[in-house]
Structure formats: structure tokens, C-alpha cells
Amino acid sequence: MANKNMKKLVSCAFAGQSARLACLVFFALFITGLPGNASASSQAPDKVQWRMATMAADNVGWGKHIRELVLPVVDEATSGGVSIKVFWGGILGDDFRVIERMAKGTLDGAGFTAQGAIALVPEMGVLTLPFLFENYEQVDFIREKLFFRFEELFAAKDLKLLMWADQDFDQIISRTLPLNRIEQFERTKFLSWMGVVEEATLKALGAQSVAVEVPELSSAVREGVVDAAIGPAMWAIGAQLQAAIRYINPIRLRYAPSAIVINQSSFAKLSPDHQKAFYSLRDSMTERYCQAVREDNDRALKALWAYGLREVVMDPEEVQILKDRTRPVWYELADKVYSRALLEEIIRGLAKFQ
Numbered sequence: 001m002a003n004k005n006m007k008k009l010v011s012c013a014f015a016g017q018s019a020r021l022a023c024l025v026f027f028a029l030f031i032t033g034l035p036g037n038a039s040a041s042s043q044a045p046d047k048v049q050w051r052m053a054t055m056a057a058d059n060v061g062w063g064k065h066i067r068e069l070v071l072p073v074v075d076e077a078t079s080g081g082v083s084i085k086v087f088w089g090g091i092l093g094d095d096f097r098v099i100e101r102m103a104k105g106t107l108d109g110a111g112f113t114a115q116g117a118i119a120l121v122p123e124m125g126v127l128t129l130p131f132l133f134e135n136y137e138q139v140d141f142i143r144e145k146l147f148f149r150f151e152e153l154f155a156a157k158d159l160k161l162l163m164w165a166d167q168d169f170d171q172i173i174s175r176t177l178p179l180n181r182i183e184q185f186e187r188t189k190f191l192s193w194m195g196v197v198e199e200a201t202l203k204a205l206g207a208q209s210v211a212v213e214v215p216e217l218s219s220a221v222r223e224g225v226v227d228a229a230i231g232p233a234m235w236a237i238g239a240q241l242q243a244a245i246r247y248i249n250p251i252r253l254r255y256a257p258s259a260i261v262i263n264q265s266s267f268a269k270l271s272p273d274h275q276k277a278f279y280s281l282r283d284s285m286t287e288r289y290c291q292a293v294r295e296d297n298d299r300a301l302k303a304l305w306a307y308g309l310r311e312v313v314m315d316p317e318e319v320q321i322l323k324d325r326t327r328p329v330w331y332e333l334a335d336k337v338y339s340r341a342l343l344e345e346i347i348r349g350l351a352k353f354q
Contacts, residue, residue, distance in 0.1 A: 047083040049267045050262065051140040053098045054111035055214070058088035061234050064259070066111055070163065070260065073285040077277035078080030078270060094214040102263060109160075114167045116215065117259040118195050121153045125197040125256060126338040130204075133255040133350075136294060139166070141353045142346055143286075149342065160215060160267040161284065164289045167256035168232035168297045173241065176227045178312045179249050180260065182206070182321045185247070191220055191229035196255070196337050197329070202256070204326045221245065225323045230254065233300035234293075242307045249318065250301065251310035297336035 065087070071203050074082055092098060092107070095116025110116070117124045126132075133139050137311055143164055154161040160321035177184040193200055200327035202209040207228075210221045218239035220226050230253060236242065267275070314322075315354040334340035 017214070025053070035191050048078070050082055050084045050108045050266055051087070051106070052084055052093045052109050052111065052262075053087040053101070053107055053237070054117075055090040055094065055205055056088065056111060058086075058239075061296055062089055062111070062293060065289050065296075066260075069289045070285060070291060073281050074278065077281055078274040080141065082270070090215075091297050102251045107264075108266035109162070109259070109260070111260045113214075113258055114256040115194050117257055117261075118197075120159065120227075120259075120261060121150070121157065123153050123195070123338040123342060124150065125195060125333070126260070126343055127257050128194065129330050129333075129343075130254055130321050131252070132346070133169075134252065136166075136169075136290075138292075138350055139255055140351055142349050144283075145190050145349050146345065149201045149345070154261060155264065158264045160262045160264050161259060162262055163260040163286050164288060165258045165260065166256045166293050168234065168293070169252045170229055170230045170232050170254055170256050171222070171236075172228060172251065172253060172299065172312075173236055173245045174228040174247040174249070174312075175224065178310065180312050181226060182325065183316055186248060187224075188227045191217060191226040193217060197255075197333060200329045200333060201326055204321065204329050206325075220329075232256070232296050232297055233304055234321055237303060238301045242304055242309065245326065247308060247310050247312050247332075248301070248304055249314065251312075251314055253322070257258045 010221070043162075053067065054063065056066060059067060070323075071084060071086075074084065092101060095110070096119060097111050098107060098110045098112075099116065102109065112120065114124075114128060115315075118128070133142075142233075147164060150164060151161045172179055173187070177188060179185060179188065182205070186352060189208045189210050190202050191212050192202060192209035193214060199209050210220070212224050212225070217229070217231075217235075218241060221229055221239075221241055222244040233248070236245070236248075330343060334343050
């Protein structure tokens with residue numbers, strides 16, 4: 001084959017002008033293919049390509065922190081070996097549409113709200129049980145101790161849990177009533193969007209739940225389809241709901257997680273060394289990301305109060321009524337949504353937390 005190509009090159013010297021032009025192209029291709037003459041681009045390994053999506057808007061809030069705190073860690077761990085294309089702001093649809101795209105292989109992964117994380121792995125709903133956590137210190141403790149449990153649950157579905165992060169300790173926002181007494185919950189229509197645990201919680205409180213899809217959440221509040229909702233203050237600010245609501249009850253009714261997830265097959269494209277490097281950086285990345293989200297949510301909550309919304313304060317007796325009403329939900333859903341063993345492991349862990 002080499003002799004044949006060399007003869008073709010020699011014949012080019014005696015060809016006409018147009019033929020010589022074609023021969024020059026052949027010559028360039030031939031020389032590039034010779035041993036020891038590979039170009040730098042052909043020597044460099046191809047980058048792993050990941051296509052990701054998120055409901056978070058680019059460079060604002062959660063999206064800003066993904067761009068500034070998560071993507072650079074992947075780049076560092078892989079020495080720039082991964083090219084990540086992110087579709088921001090829900091342009092590929094809500095979490096359910098994104099899950100469908102991941103299943104079809106048109107997306108590798110995504111940053112999910114609590115709704116999406118629970119849709120992927122229903123057992124994540126155990127983390128949203130009413131009054132399970134009292135503060136972020138408890139959340140961090142359980143995340144450190146039991147992350148591997150949730151990682152196993154995702155792995156069982158051929159998914160890699162890159163990061164379990166925070167959505168927030170969601171606030172109760174209301175258009176009509178302050179919701180500081182149990183009888184007011186019984187007269188209120190609540191937006192429902194996060195699944196079975198949320199529905200069971202609202203039922204235990206005597207409230208009416210109205211299922212709404214994510215793209216319609218904001219309009220449902222503004223247009224009076226619902227009277228109240230449970231969600232992060234940062235969402236209320238981003239959805240510009242400050243003119244539509246009157247009250248914010250900051251009681252920590254529930255913690256809501258978020259998650260960054262990728263298909264196992266996509267993660268497996270990384271070399272073992274790059275995977276190991278990512279694992280070594282993941283904890284510090286998660287800590288920085290969660291701290292940034294918590295600060296944003298705190299600022300958003302204060303901004304809503306500064307706008308003129310009323311902060312609701314509940315009497316301890318009323319808080320205890322809410323806890324007593326909702327505690328049975330923990331066990332009613334055990335072995336239906338999540339295993340009783342997982343729930344009890346979390347409860348034991350919290351009992352040891354000091």
C-alpha cells in the first residue's frame with residue numbers, strides 16, 4: 001500500500017495544473033498519516049461529551065452555582081477531559097420530560113428539583129417527611145452518614161448520583177390566610193407538585209391539595225387557583241410572586257433535596273483515575289454549593305419581608321399540633337414509598353446527632 005501511494009505521488013510531479021492541485025491534497029493527507037507525523041489534534045484523546053439539562057436559569061441562583069461551583073470541579077477532576085453542554089432554564093421541558101430524554105439517551109444527565117429527584121428514585125421522598133429535620137446541621141450529618149444508601153438506590157436504576165444538594169427548607173407562602181393555626185390549614189387549597197409525601201402531608205393537615213405541573217406553578221398562585229404553596233423563597237422571588245402573596249410562614253415543615261444525576265453509562269466513559277479524582281472533590285464541592293444555596297434562600301426570604309410580606313409566627317402549641325398531625329405520615333408511607341429500614345436508619349442517625 002505504501003509503494004502504491006508513493007508511485008501516485010511521483011506521478012503528480014508530471015501532472016497538469018488542476019491535477020497537481022488534487023495531488024497536493026492527497027500529499028497532505030498521506031504525510032499526516034505516516035508514522036511519527038501525527039498532528040497534535042489526532043494525538044489528543046477525544047473529550048467525553050455530556051449533555052445535561054436543568055430547570056435552573058443560567059447564571060442566576062441554583063444555575064449560577066452549578067456553573068461556578070460544580071462544572072469547574074468536573075473540569076478539574078478530569079483535567080479538562082469532559083465537554084459539558086448544559087440546557088438551562090427548562091428549555092428541554094420540566095423534570096419529567098428530562099427524565100424521558102435521559103431514558104432515550106438524548107441526554108446524559110440533569111440537575112433536578114426535589115420533584116425530579118423523587119420521580120427518579122421515590123425513596124428520596126423520605127428526606128421530605130414533615131418535621132424529619134430541624135436544621136441544616138442534621139441534614140449535613142445524615143448526608144455524610146447515609147449518602148452511600150441513596151447512591152445505591154440510584155445505581156439500582158443505572159444512574160449515578162453525582163451530588164445530593166439542597167433545594168431548601170421550604171417556606172409556606174399564602175395569599176389569603178396567615179396559616180398560623182391548624183383550622184386555617186383546613187380551609188386552604190395548597191398547590192401540590194412534589195408527589196406522594198407532599199400529598200399525604202397536606203391531607204394530614206386537613207388541607208386540600210391541587211396538583212399542578214411545574215410550568216404552571218407560578219400562574220396557579222398568581223391567578224388564585226390555589227391559596228397557598230410550599231416552596232423555597234428563591235423560587236418565589238424568581239417567579240415574581242411577591243405581588244401575589246401576603247404571608248410567609250418560615251416554619252421548617254419540610255426539607256427538600258435537589259440532585260445532580262447522570263446515566264451510569266455516561267459516567268463510565270471517564271477513566272478510573274478521573275472518577276477517583278471526582279470522588280475526592282465531591283464532598284467539598286457539595287459543601288460549597290449547599291452553603292451558597294442556603295445563603296441565597298436566606299437573602300430571598302429577607303427580601304420578601306422587606307417587600308412588605310408578613311412574617312408568620314406560630315405559637316409552640318400550634319407547631320406541636322402540626323407535628324402530631326403529620327407524624328403518622330412517616331410510617332403510613334413506609335414500605336410503600338421508601339423502606340421502613342431506611343426511615344429507621346435515618347431516625348437512629350438523628351438520635352445520635354448532637
